[in-house]
Structure formats: C-alpha cells, structure tokens
Amino acid sequence: MLGGRRAVWVSAVSTLAFFVVIVVLVANAPGADVVRRGFFAPEHLRGAFPDVAVKFFLVNAQMFLMAEVLVLIFGLLLAVLRSLPGPVMFPLRLVAIAYIDFFRGMPLLLWLFIVAFGFPGLGIRGISGLSQFSYGVIALTMVYSAYVAEVYRAGIESVHESQTSAARSLGLSSGKALRFVVLPQAIRRVIPPLLNDFIGLQKDTALVAAIGLVDAVRTAQGYSTTHFNFAGYVVAAILFVAITIPLARLTDVLLARQQRRTQAGGGR
Amino acid sequence: MSGVVNGEVLRLEKVHKSFGKLEVLKGIDLSVADHEVICLIGASGSGKSTMLKCVNLLEPVNSGRIVVEGEEITAPGVDVNRIRRHIGIVFQAFNLFPHMTVMRNITLAPTEVLGHSKKRAQSEAEELLRRFGLLDKKDEYPDRLSGGQQQRVAIVRALAMNPDIMLFDEVTSALDPELVAEVLNVIRGLAETGMTMVIATHEMGFARDIANRICFLDAGRILEEGPPEQIFSSPREERTQRFLQRIIEAGRL
Ligand SMILES: Nc1ncnc2c1ncn2[C@@H]1O[C@H](COP(=O)(O)OP(=O)(O)OP(=O)(O)O)[C@@H](O)[C@H]1O
Ligand SMILES: [Mg+2]
Numbered sequence: 311m312l313g314g315r316r317a318v319w320v321s322a323v324s325t326l327a328f329f330v331v332i333v334v335l336v337a338n339a340p341g342a343d344v345v346r347r348g349f350f351a352p353e354h355l356r357g358a359f360p361d362v363a364v365k366f367f368l369v370n371a372q373m374f375l376m377a378e379v380l381v382l383i384f385g386l387l388l389a390v391l392r393s394l395p396g397p398v399m400f401p402l403r404l405v406a407i408a409y410i411d412f413f414r415g416m417p418l419l420l421w422l423f424i425v426a427f428g429f430p431g432l433g434i435r436g437i438s439g440l441s442q443f444s445y446g447v448i449a450l451t452m453v454y455s456a457y458v459a460e461v462y463r464a465g466i467e468s469v470h471e472s473q474t475s476a477a478r479s480l481g482l483s484s485g486k487a488l489r490f491v492v493l494p495q496a497i498r499r500v501i502p503p504l505l506n507d508f509i510g511l512q513k514d515t516a517l518v519a520a521i522g523l524v525d526a527v528r529t530a531q532g533y534s535t536t537h538f539n540f541a542g543y544v545v546a547a548i549l550f551v552a553i554t555i556p557l558a559r560l561t562d563v564l565l566a567r568q569q570r571r572t573q574a575g576g577g578r
Numbered sequence: 579m580s581g582v583v584n585g586e587v588l589r590l591e592k593v594h595k596s597f598g599k600l601e602v603l604k605g606i607d608l609s610v611a612d613h614e615v616i617c618l619i620g621a622s623g624s625g626k627s628t629m630l631k632c633v634n635l636l637e638p639v640n641s642g643r644i645v646v647e648g649e650e651i652t653a654p655g656v657d658v659n660r661i662r663r664h665i666g667i668v669f670q671a672f673n674l675f676p677h678m679t680v681m682r683n684i685t686l687a688p689t690e691v692l693g694h695s696k697k698r699a700q701s702e703a704e705e706l707l708r709r710f711g712l713l714d715k716k717d718e719y720p721d722r723l724s725g726g727q728q729q730r731v732a733i734v735r736a737l738a739m740n741p742d743i744m745l746f747d748e749v750t751s752a753l754d755p756e757l758v759a760e761v762l763n764v765i766r767g768l769a770e771t772g773m774t775m776v777i778a779t780h781e782m783g784f785a786r787d788i789a790n791r792i793c794f795l796d797a798g799r800i801l802e803e804g805p806p807e808q809i810f811s812s813p814r815e816e817r818t819q820r821f822l823q824r825i826i827e828a829g830r831l
Contacts, residue, residue, distance in 0.1 A: 476673035479634055480687035480739060481663040490686060494677050 347539075354541035358533045362545045366526035370515040371553065373443065373525075377450040377515075378508055384451060385458030386493075392459065393466050395484060406459070413456035418449065419517050425449040426521035446518040454511050461503045465496030502568065505561040509554045516550065526550075585611050587743050587774045588633065593642035595625075595632055602628045604798035605642070610743070610776060615769050617785035617806075618778040620795030621821060626778035627670075629795070630745045633776070634667045647742060663691060666736030667745040670752055672728040674720040674735070680707070681716045684735045692739070699738070706734045710764055726757030730764050737768075744768065746777040782825055786810050794818045 336342060391399075391406035413421075426445040430438045440448075469492045477487035519527040526549060530542030588610040595603035602625045610616055618626045631637040633644055635651060635658045644652045651661045674683050684706070685699035694702075707713040710730050720728055729749055736744060746765065750758040762784050768775065769788050779785050785792060785806065792809040794802045794817075802815045813819050 472669065472671055472673050473675065475636055476669065476675070478658075479636060479662055479665075479667045480735070481659050481691040482687060483659050486690055490690065491675050495675075498677065 349540045349544050351539060351541055354533075354537060354539045355545060357537070358530065358539075358542035358545045361533065362526050362529045362542055363549060365524060365529040366546065366549045369443065369518070369523060369525040370512075370550075373446055373450065373518065374508075374512045374515045376447050377454065377511060380447070380451040381454045381458050381507075381511065382504075384455040386462055388455060388459035389462035389466060390488065390493075392463055393488075410456045410459050413453050414460070416453060418453050418514055419520060421453055422446065422449045422517055422521050425452075442518075442521055442523045446515070446521065446523055450511060450514065454507060454514075457507050457510075458504060461500050461507060462496065464503075465500035466492055468499055469495045499568070502561045502565045505557050505564070509557050509561075512554055512557075513550060516546075587612050587614075587647060588776070589643075589645040590629075590633070591643040591645070593629070593632060593644060594640045595628055595637060596640050602798050603632070603639075606798075606800060608793065608800060608803075610774060612774055613772040614774055614790050615788055616776045617789035617792050618776065618795055619780070619782065619785060619792060619821075624795040625798045626795055627747050630667065630747050630776065630778060633745060634665050635661060636667075659691065663739055664742045665745065666739060666741035666743070668729070668732045668736055668747065668749050670748040672720070672725065672732060672752070674728055674732055676720050679717050679719055680712070680723070680731050683720070683731060684738045687735070688738050703734070703738055706737055710734055710767075724757060725753045726760045729753065729757075729761045733761075733764055733768075743774040743776070746775065746779070748778050748780060751780055780825075782810070782822075794821065796821070 388406050388410060391402050392410070394403055422445075425448055426442060429440070429445060429448075432438050473491050473495070474484075474487050477491040478484065482490065515525065516527045519525050519531070522528075524532075526546040527543075530546040533542030534540050586609055588608075590606050590608045593603055593606040594601065606625075606629060608616075618629065620626055628637060632639050633646075639652055642652070643650050646661065646664060649661075650656075651658075674680075675686070678686065681700065681703055684703040685696065688694045688699040688702065689696055704713060704716065707716055710733070712727065712730060712734065715723060715727060715731070720731070723731065733744075733749070749765075750761050753761065758781070762781065765775070765777065765784075766788055777785070777788070787806075789806050791803060792806050793800045794809065794813070794815070796815075796817050802809065802813060802818045809818065810822065813822060
C-alpha cells in the first residue's frame with residue numbers, strides 16, 4: 311500500500327517537472343511570442359468562441375449525431391444483406407459487396423462534392439433541392455456505412471456457427487436466428503471498433519466546410535480573415551478534440567472490459 | 579405431421595450424404611419405433627453426428643428419404659422450421675445462448691416459433707427446470723453454470739418445444755468425468771417417461787443400460803444392430819468385435 315502511494319507521488323512529481331520544462335522551453339523558443347499572439351491571444355479566443363461554438367453545435371455536432379444514427383441502421387442493413395445465406399440471396403449479397411467496396415475506396419471529400427454539387431442538378435424529386443446540411447449528412451452516411459458494415463460483419467462472423475445451428479434446430483427461421491441469437495452477440499462485440507469509426511466521422515464533419523456550409527471550421531476561417539488572427543481555428547480544434555475524448559476513453563474502457571472477459575474465459 | 583404411423587416415429591431409407599468428395603453416409607436404413615431408445619455407437623468419424631444432423635435437416639442429404647411421423651422431411655419444399663419443432667436435438671458442445679438467461683434460452687423458441695405467450699412459456703419452463711433440479715438457476719447466465727448444468731439446460735430447452743423425438747449427439751463427451759452422470763441421469767429419466775430417442779454416445783455402459791437397440795456405425799453404414807445384450811456380448815461382425823475390444827482396452831466399458 312505504501313509502495314502504491316509512493317508510486318503516485320513519484321509520477322505526480324515527474325509529470326509536473328516534465329510539463330514545467332516543456333512550458334519553459336516552448337515559452338522561450340524563438341517565435342513563441344508571435345505564436346502566442348497569432349493563435350492564443352485571450353481576447354481573440356474569447357472573441358471567436360461564441361460564433362464558432364454555436365456553429366459547432368448547430369452544424370457539426372448535429373450533423374454527426376444524425377449521421378451516426380443513420381450509419382448504425384444503414385450499416386447494419388448492409389452487413390445483414392451481405393451475410394444472407396443461400397443462392398436466392400446472391401444478387402442482394404452482390405449489391406451489398408459492391409456498395410461496400412465502392413464506398414470504402416471513395417474519398418469522403420470527393421463524394422461530398424459529388425453529392426452536394428451533383429445531386430441538385432439531377433432534378434430528381436427527393437434528391438435534388440435538399441439543403442447543403444442534408445447533403446452533408448447523406449454523404450457522411452453513405453461513406454461511413456460502408457466502414458461500419460464491415461465492422462458489423464466481422465462481429466457477425468465472430469459468432470460461432472454452432473449458435474446458428476442451435477437456434478435453427480429449435481425451429482427458429484434464419485431471420486429470427488439472426489435477430490435473437492447472432493446479432494445481439496455480434497453487436498456487443500463490435501461496440502469498441504464502432505465507436506472508433508464514430509470518432510472518425512465526427513472529425514470528418516469538418517470537411518463540410520468545403521461544400522460551402524458554414525460550420526465551425528468555416529466560421530473560424532471567417533474570423534481569421536476579418537481579424538487577422540488564428541484563434542478561431544484553435545477554438546474549433548479544441549471543440550473537435552474535446553468532443554472525441556469521451557468517446558475515445560469509453561472505447562478504451564469497453565475494450566479493457568472485453569479483454570478481461572475473454573481472459574477470464576467465461577464470456578463465451 | 580400426421581402423428582405416429584404404425585408405431586414408427588422416424589425412418590431413414592438409403593440415406594447418402596457426402597461432404598464434397600468424401601462420402602460420409604453410405605446408405606443408412608433405420609426405423610425408430612415410438613418410445614424406442616436407440617444408441618448409435620461407432621468410431622470417431624463413422625458418421626454418427628452427420629446422421630443426426632441430417633435427421634434434423636441441419637445438413638441436406640444427397641439421396642434417400644427421411645420420414646418423420648409419416649411425413650417425408652427430405653422432400654423438396656418442406657418447411658424445415660415446422661419439421662424441426664418436432665425434433666429436439668442436443669449437441670456435444672454446449673450451445674446455450676450466452677447472452678440470455680437460462681429462462682430466456684428456454685422460452686425463446688416456444689414464444690417465437692410456437693407463438694406461446696410469455697407467461698405460458700415461462701410457467702412451462704419453470705416446470706421443466708423444477709423437474710431437472712435447475713429451478714434455482716433460471717435467472718443465471720450460461721457462463722455461471724457448470725458444464726453439466728449447461729448441458730441439462732440445453733436438454734430442457736429442447737424439451738420445451740415438446741418434441742416427438744429427441745436426438746443426442748455425444749452430450750457428455752465435453753464434460754468433466756464427475757459431471758457425466760448427472761446428464762446421463764436426465765436422459766435416463768426421459769427414457770422412463772417414454773421419450774423416443776436416438777443417442778450417439780461413446781459411453782458404452784450407459785448405452786447398454788438405456789438402449790432398446792444398439793446400432794454400430796462403421797464408415798457410413800450401420801454394420802450391425804440389435805439389442806444391447808447381443809451387441810455387447812456376442813457381436814456378429816468382426817469390426818464390431820474389434821471396436822468393442824478397443825473400448826474395453828481403453829477402460830470405457
Ligand atoms: N461440415 C463438414 N464438412 C466436411 N466434412 C465433414 C463435415 N462434418 C463432418 N465431416 C466429416 O464426416 C465424417 C464423419 O463425421 P461425423 O462428425 O459424422 O463423425 P462422428 O461419428 O460423429 O465422429 P465423432 O465420434 O468423432 O463425433 C468425418 O470424416 C468428418 O471429417
Ligand atoms: Mg460426432
């Protein structure tokens with residue numbers, strides 16, 4: 311117990327010393343003053359914060375929350391289509407595989423351009439004439455569903471085939487076996503990698519600035535051009551990072567728990 | 579299902595089954611009467627598991643017919659889910675659903691397949707659990723149970739569908755020796771209630787006690803069949819003799 315407390319002290323002291331050294335070094339580095347004024351001037355941080363934060367929550371956060379929900383559903387649909395058994399289902403499997411291959415290779419930025427600038431010109435009702443925001447959500451959902459479908463699929467395949475046999479042998483249809491026996495186990499196993507993909511998705515909402523949507527990044531850019539100061543970018547960066555940290559920690563916790571369970575050998 | 583026909587619950591006629599080029603079942607003929615208990619014995623790889631899986635339509639047969647209660651289940655276009663309701667099967671590995679409690683494991687199929695109300699399914703499950711001394715485990719998850727308990731729950735789960743015939747595929751071979759008896763006793767209890775059963779097993783003592791008839795499977799054929807006294811004391815076929823000799827040498831009889 312004493313040893314434990316001592317270890318805490320040692321790590322606290324060494325951490326403090328480490329950061330003091332870093333701060334002193336950085337503060338005395340050549341150009342430190344310019345950086346401080348350009349990026350971290352308190353009056354500019356304060357000045358940029360309200361607009362950037364409002365846009366962050368109204369545009370970026372709202373967009374990734376909507377996309378995440380849609381991705382969870384659409385990705386699952388793709389994964390299920392892809393793992394349908396039997397020759398009758400072959401065309402559906404093929405469509406799912408083609409979709410996943412295509413969108414995993416498609417750069418998100420490019421697809422954003424195609425959706426946001428291309429879809430309006432198609433003149434198709436329900437697809438053209440949507441808001442830029444909707445196009446952003448659609449493009450994010452389409453691309454990220456392909457990744458998430460693969461995550462789900464790995465989970466589905468990790469459930470031993472004997473589970474399906476057991477379910478089928480009780481008279482459950484393949485659909486019910488999937489729904490009651492396979493998917494619940496699969497989803498539980500893929501939550502950590504799923505959260506990982508969500509971290510990527512949240513960051514990638516920054517790309518919607520490129521289709522002219524006024525989000526946190528665009529607002530920061532506006533601030534920098536009118537005030538000749540980069541503090542707006544810093545504010546946006548802090549917001550993006552801050553919102554992913556809880557997800558990253560949650561992923562760690564879940565992964566650690568899973569590891570414990572498999573090591574204990576109980577969690578079949 | 580049209581019910582028991584001429585006292586026969588299950589019939590296999592010239593059943594052939596191949597995995598790719600490997601022919602595993604080479605023409606199996608077998609008739610199982612109502613209330614009969616059949617034990618399948620034979621070396622590893624002789625086709626016991628495959629035969630049971632074919633009866634439960636978990637594996638399609640290549641040719642031949644399987645008839646359950648007068649209905650040919652190997653005919654094209656039969657509703658496999660309807661057929662399986664009448665046939666209970668328990669496997670070697672414990673295939674309980676790990677994310678469900680014991681109770682939910684048992685009530686899933688009665689509610690989702692038979693359309694029973696949750697209340698009815700639960701009270702029937704409780705009755706079965708009580709009968710097999712497992713009632714206090716109803717809210718546990720499978721990984722908190724011993725192997726023997728898991729296997730008994732798997733049996734209860736199959737029984738909850740009220741099957742006409744039960745298939746057992748080496749249900750004790752993954753168990754620690756001290757847990758084997760409790761599972762075998764459950765099966766003995768079922769035999770006493772008149773359940774029709776086909777049991778693949780390596781437990782020869784058990785087979786001798788419980789079976790009305792022993793079928794010795796050898797390389798995909800039923801080489802010899804007869805009452806246990808005859809098979810175990812005066813087997814006709816040389817290969818049966820050799821198989822039993824090896825079992826005796828291994829101290830398993
Ligand atoms: N799904 C499969 N694909 C290919 N070959 C298989 C498959 N299932 C079983 N076999 C083969 O079929 C043969 C018979 O296997 P089966 O499991 O029926 O034997 P068994 O009598 O149950 O043996 P054991 O006593 O070891 O359980 C074996 O050679 C096995 O390798
Ligand atoms: Mg076997």
